[in-house]
Amino acid sequence: MATLSLTILSAKPTKAGKFPILIRVSVKNDKEYIKTEYQLDDACQWYNGKVVARNDATMMNKQLIYELKKYKERLQYIDNYDCYTAKQLKIILTQQDKIAPDMRTFNDFMRQRIKEKKEEGKTSHAKMLEDTLKIFESAEGEVPMIIMNHITVEHFDRWMKLHGHTDGGRQIRLSHIKARINEAIKLGIIRCDKHPFAYTKIPIPEPRSLDISVDAIRKIISADVSKSKQLSLAKDMFLLSFYLGGINYADLIQVDLSEDVISYIRLKSSEHKTKNRTTSIAVCPEAKNIINKYIGKNGKLKFDYKYTAGNLQRYINKCLKLLATELNIKEGLTFYSARKTFAQFASEIGIPYPIIEYCLGHSIKTSITINSYVRVKQHQADAAIQRVIDYINNPEVFKPYIEMRAQMQMMI
Structure with a gap:
């Protein structure tokens, strides 16, 4: 024995x-x-x-x-x-x-993940995890691995509710905690008969309406903002994201824009072990005109601002608020609105969802059988983007089709 x-x-x-x-x-x-x-x-x-x-x-x-x-x-x-x-x-x-050497508490385990993210250069994700850890420590303090169970998780969720955290905020924090718990279980660091999230449901917040109307985006395109550096930056960055299939800010500032075709793997999903992660799309003339104003010698966007990437994004969003006020756009206008608006318009004019997901840089879900056989190709994404541009240029042409499609969907 x-x-x-x-x-x-x-x-x-x-x-x-x-x-x-x-x-x-x-x-x-x-x-x-x-x-x-x-x-x-x-x-x-x-x-x-x-x-x-x-x-x-x-x-x-x-x-x-x-x-x-x-x-x-x-x-x-x-x-x-x-x-x-x-x-x-x-x-x-x-x-x-x-x-996991020297892991005495769940907090230590979280700190290790934050350190790894920083070493990988994923500072934005690391910052989100740091924020989650601060909130967790405010509620629970240092939690030994042995008591990281369903009672602790339930208490943490109740604490967030009592302290005014929104469903969206709770979703982010609980998702971070659950992901790390699953890693600890996989490594054998946490052992439990019942999963710590057995009795805690991660909330799903109501989706925010961040897309803008066709009229609003036409206002942005036609606006003469040449006299204002802030408004010019806001207009250019919003439209550049839109013309490049709703590309995210983090991907836009790191992608090589010197060629006629851009190829990138979305930073947010670069760790996922799934297929079809690379997005390749042609740079349309509308996007090329904007790129030429900002492109640096290395092929990436160059700005005359001494800001970090995160601070520059916040500054662009501040400029977009000014643009919305200037053009009397009532919808909330942020950099992310370009991505949401592109997806919304593409859906309205009947672009198939796998092509929209490809344009957005999403990983195609291979759990759906057809996606194991059919692959979205660049020319399909290029055609989709051009079709969306045609829609905002001539919305009246698409109106009969959109109405007919809506009627057909109701009949189905």
Whole structure:
């Protein structure tokens, strides 16, 4: 039978003359040792499995009991552990420490993910996770892995409701927490009979109406804003996103715009292991005219602003508010409105959804059988974008078709 116990090797001190406290893994007559972070100055400070003759003996013994308990709990989750050798058991028991070293709380686990995101250059996602962690710590403090359960998750959700967080805000925070919990379960760091989200439903907020009307976008296209640098920037960036199939800001500023065709993988979904992630579309003349005003030597957009990417986006949105006021556009106008408006117009004039998703840079869902056989191609996306441009240029031409399509959908 496999057993775990605390011990030292009095005959094998370190070069510095210290005696590390070890966890002995015993299987029949076979033994292996797991080193803890604790060590003694003298072998006499160890008696009958405990630390003695030290001022901090009581505290050390408590910490050692916790350490031993951690490995004993892991041992219980190993099926037929008596069939393994001591060396094999040691490898299994210490695997989690190699995957997530020094993970004592769920907060530590979140911090590790934030650090990884920053190292990958995904500062925007890292900032969102940092915001989630701040809110979580305000509600729960430092949460040991062992109590990261459905009670903690329920309490966190109730706390957010009581403190005025919207459904949209709760959705983001709970989704971040759930994703990290699932990773911890996968790595064996969290073990639970019931999933921590077993009784907590992630809210789905009502979608915000961020698209604008055909008349509004025609106002933007025809507006003479040459006298204002802010309004010119707002108009150009909004229309450039729209003409490039509703491309996101984060993708727009990093894509090479020097060629007649742009190709990119949406940053937000670059980690997803799905097919059809690359979006390639031709740069239409309307977009080319705008690009020529801002393109730098490296093929990327160049602005005469000493802002970070995030601050520049906020500045553009501020300029778009000024543009909306100037043109008397009642709808909310943000950079994201260009993406929503493109998708809305494409849907209204009957562009198939897989082509719209391709233009937007979304990953095509391969769980739908037909998507495993049919692939959206660039020329289809180019045609879709041109059709949307034709729609805003001559909306009256499309009006009979849109009305007929609406009637047919009602009949179906």
